[in-house]
Amino acid sequence: MISLPSGLILRAIIGAVLAGFSCSMMGTFVVQMDLSSIGFSMSHAAFAGAALGLLLAINPLYTAIGFAIAVALLLGPVSQKAKLSPGVVTGVAFSVTIALGFIFLNLQPGAAATGAALSILWGSVFALGFNDLLMLVLLSSVIVLVVIVFRKEFLAMLFDRKMAEASGVNTDPFYFSILFLTGLTVAFSLKFVGGLLVFALIVNTAASANQFTYDIKKIMILSPILGVFCCLSGSLLSLTYNFPVGTTIVIMTALTFTISVLLSKKRKKGKGLFHFSSG
Template identity: 40%
Template structure:
């Protein structure tokens, strides 16, 4: 088998992007899983996609559009999650479908070929530039850095926001910080992974780590490892089978989740509970 391709600059860029994007997405994913808000992430990634398309259509940097739209989505979904006023699933479903509608509207209005727009949909990690990598690196360092610095505040907030508030922690600021980081991570990874696929890379590694450990610290570490592994194995499979890399990365992350679920020590708890119920 010829692996000389890994000597090329574009492939090295892709490997580095998968490493940085994997860490950033998987770290943010831990919040998404522990705060039970997967729909928030889906909504924000589609908002980012819509914003990027607006940029492409009007003629400014798609990443600025993506970031602005994901912040707007955070500003709408944040209070919903915070106050719990409406059923979050219903209201997020409406915002999610609105963002998707807006995205396809921009796609339809865009003159000429849609190849650059479709790249944002499916992602193309193999065309990542030095600029993309720097952005991914900045986001990954900021995300990991904030988790390390504010670990105890984050730990308390994801355990129970009301308890965190009641001991005097700024839990509301932490919640909005998490939404902001999700928006930034989605934006930075949009070009590599794509608006439709990015969310799987956020959710799957963290959900896999969640199956394997009762330590939050280890959940962050395992999630990051699974995120990077998804990216690298996905890239390799994409090269070997000559299929789109965004798709193989996401499928790899799903396979990791399935394997983690099968081997989860937490399933034993359920078996034990089922057995004791059967005994009664």
């Protein structure tokens, strides 16, 4: 194991808990509402924004947030008013942002070899500073607060959006809030997990939790637990063997998903890998 200052290890542990919680909590909404492709586009948009921040020598977090929110706007209010299919907008956004990301990296001489650029791609426990942890704390707090305050509306929408609308719930604000919070989650977790891999943390843990229960409330509890476990174990492997932290976390989420599928009572009952219900 690499000899590291205790402060760095502590930041890695705190970052793992916060990133695992926030990504997995938002992953519950992404998976339940079948928004995986949207989350995928947002992760690459944040990557492109962070790469632009490096090029302009400004904090990559700010530009990552800007790009992620821009894609959230395109996929939410803009596509809805323009009557464009979210799938079409997602495909265009993904292709453009991933292309821009690598262009921005290549425009800066030697950027592909720097630690900052590599942390954007694959994540790094060394890249987390106090301000990054503070932002993750604020994000996690906002997510918890929003979910608690509007839990009835979110649960109704997750169960059946059309039925929720028929019962008088205006689902658009809640749908848009999910998009924006997912974008912020991706941007804030970028340094730790990496722009090319953060999407897997969002989806894999929520998909794993979905294998064990039909109850959405239980999924919303189990998913963050699995996310924190995968981030902590992945971070430990990264520090021990000097692997990129994002890759080890994603491997842990993939193993967790594989085990959950094999142990799933839902699969044994012949109801498939995914069956979304509130109970």
